[in-house]
Amino acid sequence: xxxxxxxxxVLPFLxxxxxxxxxxFQEKLIFYSSTLPQEYEYQFELPFEELFLTAEDGAVxxxxxxxxxxxxxxxxxxxxxxxxxxxxxxxxxxxxxxxxYDVVIWDYRGYGKSTGxxxxxxxxxDGLLFYAYCKNLFKDDLISVYGRSLGGFFxxxxxxxxxxxxxxxxxxxxxxLEVANESYPFLPSKWLLKFKFQNTENIKKINIATYLIxxxxxxxxxxxxxxxxxxxxxxxxxxFFPIANGNHNDLSNFEDAYFGALxxxxx
Numbered sequence: 001x002x003x004x005x006x007x008x009x010v011l012p013f014l015x016x017x018x019x020x021x022x023x024x025f026q027e028k029l030i031f032y033s034s035t036l037p038q039e040y041e042y043q044f045e046l047p048f049e050e051l052f053l054t055a056e057d058g059a060v061x062x063x064x065x066x067x068x069x070x071x072x073x074x075x076x077x078x079x080x081x082x083x084x085x086x087x088x089x090x091x092x093x094x095x096x097x098x099x100x101y102d103v104v105i106w107d108y109r110g111y112g113k114s115t116g117x118x119x120x121x122x123x124x125x126d127g128l129l130f131y132a133y134c135k136n137l138f139k140d141d142l143i144s145v146y147g148r149s150l151g152g153f154f155x156x157x158x159x160x161x162x163x164x165x166x167x168x169x170x171x172x173x174x175x176x177l178e179v180a181n182e183s184y185p186f187l188p189s190k191w192l193l194k195f196k197f198q199n200t201e202n203i204k205k206i207n208i209a210t211y212l213i214x215x216x217x218x219x220x221x222x223x224x225x226x227x228x229x230x231x232x233x234x235x236x237x238x239x240f241f242p243i244a245n246g247n248h249n250d251l252s253n254f255e256d257a258y259f260g261a262l263x264x265x266x267x
Contacts, residue, residue: 030150030176030195031118032082033111040113042086046093051106052113053129059116061126063106063133064089066096073142073165074134075266076158077105078127078151080171084112098259099266101144102137106130108154120195127154131162141165144266147172149221149248156202166209167235168265171248173221174200174228182222203233210235211265213258215246239264 042050042064051063064085075095079088085107092105109116109123116122134143143164147155152172159167173179175198177190203210210233214226223242230240241261243251251258 030081031108031110033108034084035110036084036086036112038113040086042089044089044093046096048089048093051104051130051133053106053126053133055116055122055126055129057116057122059109059122059126060114061106061109061116061129062113063104063130064092065133066092066103066105068096068100068102070100071096071102072100073144074102074104074138075099075144075146076130076134076155076164077103078145078147078154078158079105079107080149080151086112095266099262101266104130104134118195120197124154124157124197127158128161131158131164135162144168146170149173150197152199153197156199156206159206159208160202164208166211166265167206168211168213169199169226169229170213171215171218171221171251172199172212172226172229174198174225178225179221199229200232203229205234207234207236209237211239211241211261213241213243213251213261215243215248215251217245218248220248241265 047067049065049067051065053061053063055061062085077092077095085105088105092103095101096103107114109118109126140163144166145155145158145164146168148170149172152169155167155169176195177193180193212226212230214223216223226240230238243254243257246254
């Protein structure tokens, strides 16, 4: 009985401690990032240019511009929440080689060589710097914006504020809040979250051609997120490509379905 009373006395403290830890350490739960030395040299076979774009607050964002011969346009690629350009650059190179597009891909604050404090609006505005870079080289109707998982939030923000040719969303959540509610239904996530990235309102305002790809067995961002975004899309031209049995990080293993979808989207 005494042990039970003691436990009840410390329970509120334990709950408060847990909530505080989740609030202050949520960046580590959302952004699986690591840094690269500023002197790190990227190695790729395709010709590329390394980019350093400076935000208004002084943060410097690192990116790569892969250059195809006689490109059909440019793909502005926003990557997922894990990994840096030393890895994601390989995917940018593959897209450039396979589809004959230039590809611009960049690291968010705290990833790779990119610097700066993480604040939601600042991070979203960083993406607009890379869109402006692309627009200096290509007309809007030659720009395709691609968002993979977390990158979907940056992609829809870019498109909402510009008028590119098409939007591609792969394995993309409806919102950080919905993911948090599904993963931690017992927590007051609405009040804990400092980062409230969302696609649900953005996609309603987007009327350019929109394409969504999502694995039916995605255990990180459930398939229903992709379905809902497709339903909410305000685009007249839109298509949804479910990858049967695909999970979150293995879609390229389903070569016929996955690359078949990209072949149609990026033809």
